Amino acid sequence: MALKLKAITWQLCVLSLISFTGDSIVQWFHLPLPGSVLGIAILFALLSLGIVKAAQLQMVTGFLLKHMAFFFIPITVGLMNYWDFFCVNGIGLFGSMAVSLLIAFLVFRITGPKEKKGE
Incomplete structure (x- = not known):
């Protein structure tokens, strides 16, 4: 259980860091798009280049998709x-x-x- 919690926390931190990076870039360069959109583009690039594997984020993304209506x-x-x-x-x-x-x-x-x- 502790290992699963640690994995979910790590995966959530990775997604949060990517989102924060997108928000920061938009603020710094005054780009006319939402930071979350840039964050998704960054995540897509990382997945496409193989830097981040989809399996590495599977636990937290599965949880987020399962409870999407709540958000x-x-x-x-x-x-x-x-x-x-x-x-x-x-x-x-x-x-x-x-x-x-x-x-x-x-x-x-x-x-x-x-x-x-x-x-």
């Missing part, structure tokens, strides 16, 4: 403060989300695992 509750409740904004700009926001979803789907389809004909 969105405060955001959803906070959105109620901006109900008027969503009433006015809802169609534009929905359109941009639909386009983003389509782009993400196409990128995954192009770069994702290929299906074999027998499967």
